[in-house]
Amino acid sequence: MKTVLAFGDSLTWGYDPETMLRHDFFDRWPNVVGRALGHKVRVISEGLNGRTTAFDDHLVPAERNGVKILPTLLASHQPLDLVVILLGTNDLKRDTGGGRVFESRQGLERLVEICQTFPYQRGYEPPKLLLVAPPPFCSTTEPDFSLLFGHAVEESTHFRSAITKVAEEYGIAMFDAGEVCETSPIDGVHLDAENTRRLGEALIEPIRTLLELDD
Template sequence: MINVLCYGDSNTYGQRSEEGYLGRWPLEIRWTGRLATLLDEGYHVVEEGLGGRTTDFDYPASMDRPGRNGRTYLLPALLSHNPLDVVVLMLGTNDLKIQFERTVAEVVSAIAGLLDDVAAYGWTEAERPPKVVLVSPPRIDVTAPDFAEVNGAFYDRTSAEKAEQLAGPLAELAAARGAAFVDAGAVTETGADGTHFSVPSHERFAHVIADEVRRVTGIG
């Protein structure tokens, strides 16, 4: 059995991008569920997505969003799901919220720290670090019809520019660390809220990730 951990934020959780924006797309729609189906019985896919998750910092107490520090939670996630053959890592969108004023370089540095932890605390049956598929997060579409209402208080055009700028340095980071790389912004579109995958994009993204997982494991 090949174990695959999908670690990310609301786009890994499967947050609805339309139809009221509340709740989670069902397993048969969200990309992690479709990934499990595409990879078939030789693989076990673990979903570890949480809305609002950052790369490596806590929200201020005034924002009342506990437990969103992606680096703090990554360690117990790795330890509880080991042995792991592949970690699919997609974080960074929430770091770009207006309130945090994070630079692209700071986000990339934080993701490098997450890769350090995967290498240090993740392990396969053969006691090697798991393979990593590093994903640059999707674009932020400030022109989406419901963006202003749903996300206008959190993201702006500068956030969108930073999201697009992440792909290049994250591709370089992946190459330097021997990780596979996928630019989600190049293969997905957001729904009406401008930040979360559309339903067709969940399907498309699942196929892209399935291909990468098969490639890095050498199976299929």
């Protein structure tokens, strides 16, 4: 059996912009992938609302800095065959990541380096990596989310090019979520159930290929 770690933020956790709770289990994209690949693959869903690539958030009760928590997850879930990273949205908050895709790219590079150089237990190889670019934001009239992300609607359109550069630099795979799903105008940054399922469905084949699975 192959093991996949899905490492992300609320888009991986399954935040529902309509209810502000969590999408049903099989609507969340990691579980869509896991269900499709069946007994051949175990997909570990490791998403957390507000998680950044590499930046601290001192206003929350749990660690949100991806760089700080990733080594623990690599150690506890090894051996891993693939790590899928979908992060960057929260780096565009001015109070955590600086509000630019540039900082997100730097944080993502650090996450890639951690995955590739972590001292895995002897006999285990570093996992393959798949970087997923977050979908661009859209305008919203929701007051809080407009304050948090309204300045970054245009900036978020640069996720694809920035993450493509990281993938090319490190020789790893990349997928653009914006090609298959759209953020909800309810809050401008999250995915409704249909779109998070659509993302999972689109990732099935790239993940199957990276794991070298038979159809």
